[in-house]
């Protein structure tokens with residue numbers, strides 16, 4: 533019997549309980565750097581070395597982080613739903629928790645790609661994260677983080693919109709709904725499809741019909757949501 537489709541849009545908040553800092557809780561600083569200095573196309577052009585060092589430090593943080601119960605609860609829901617995760621996060625915690633379908637909108641921290649050929653991508657080996665950043669590919673190309681910087685297009689947004697159009701249930705977890713186009717996905721839900729928004733300090737979604745706000749941290753909110761979504765029909 534075909535399972536209903538559950539589409540989940542996650543932001544930095546779902547990784548907060550894994551010890552990874554969110555963005556806007558640090559008033560525009562990301563690990564004490566202005567976001568536009570380390571996460572924008574201009575920033576990379578201005579100082580590629582700083583940006584490489586910055587992302588290498590983020591990778592070393594990521595190695596110490598583990599998926600939390602919220603990531604695992606989403607895997608659990610795969611028993612009753614076809615679950616598709618659309619994440620703004622560049623960490624790999626959804627993959628490490630075991631989610632089957634993960635679509636990254638803003639790139640992936642553990643990948644680097646050629647500056648001259650965007651189709652040439654390498655996955656970094658966790659055990660060999662050099663102290664000096666990975667700036668040259670195995671093919672000799674100059675490399676950059678496989679991250680969607682500010683001022684750059686979001687290549688996977690069309691695929692994400694298609695997924696949201698198919699959703700029978702749409703869930704938003706741990707995002708301030710500030711950065712577009714990701715923040716616009718909530719507007720792409722078919723009429724009548726229930727929307728659940730889990731966040732301890734949720735953005736105002738009163739203008740959008742059918743949003744059930746669960747004001748809680750991701751792990752607690754997912755326990756509430758799981759009972760709602762798996763209650764006997």
Ligand code: APR
Nearest residue numbers: 543544545548554555556620706707708711731733749750
């Ligand atoms: N559980 C759930 N949500 C949480 C938790 C938690 N434990 N702690 C904080 N939050 C919520 C905050 O209330 C906020 O709404 O997570 C959200 C984090 O918002 P942001 O820091 O803005 O992160 P995000 O929405 O993912 O940012 C989007 O902006 O900087 C860019 O590319 C970057 O992907 C990022 C994008």
